[in-house]
Amino acid sequence: MEIQIYYEDTDCGGMVYYANYLKYFERARTQYLEERGLSVAGLMKEGTVFVVVHAEVDYSSPARYGETLLVETSVKDLRSASLTFTHVVKEKTRGRVVVEGSARLATVDGNGKVKRLDKAIVTMLKFSPARSR
Numbered sequence: 001m002e003i004q005i006y007y008e009d010t011d012c013g014g015m016v017y018y019a020n021y022l023k024y025f026e027r028a029r030t031q032y033l034e035e036r037g038l039s040v041a042g043l044m045k046e047g048t049v050f051v052v053v054h055a056e057v058d059y060s061s062p063a064r065y066g067e068t069l070l071v072e073t074s075v076k077d078l079r080s081a082s083l084t085f086t087h088v089v090k091e092k093t094r095g096r097v098v099v100e101g102s103a104r105l106a107t108v109d110g111n112g113k114v115k116r117l118d119k120a121i122v123t124m125l126k127f128s129p130a131r132s133r
Contacts, residue, residue, distance in 0.1 A: 001028045003069045015062040021099050025087045028071040036124045050105040057101040068092040080116045082106045
């Protein structure tokens with residue numbers, strides 16, 4: 001997923017504000033799901049909600065206003081009621097690693113009670129759609 005860095009993304013030093021990377025991770029997770037036919041809104045209507053229970057971010061180099069970032073997202077450690085997304089953020093032109101991180105998400109129902117992932121969802125999460133570039 002590509003992210004264009006705008007002035008609003010930066011701090012007073014002109015670098016991407018550190019917490020914004022968590023927002024970029026969230027966007028990338030949503031796109032990952034949707035590329036596999038899993039609508040977040042549709043899952044919620046069906047009583048499946050993903051909640052972040054742990055997140056980590058390792059900052060390697062600053063991203064700045066005007067740059068374009070690429071966010072690579074994958075799923076690791078897929079369990080019956082949780083999964084971990086990993087993210088690598090690179091600057092598009094030179095490929096320099098900016099940030100690496102992960103987020104463990106638990107699956108809950110509409111009332112916040114932990115629930116197992118449906119087998120069809122697990123199959124779709126493992127699916128790797130063809131990229132068109």
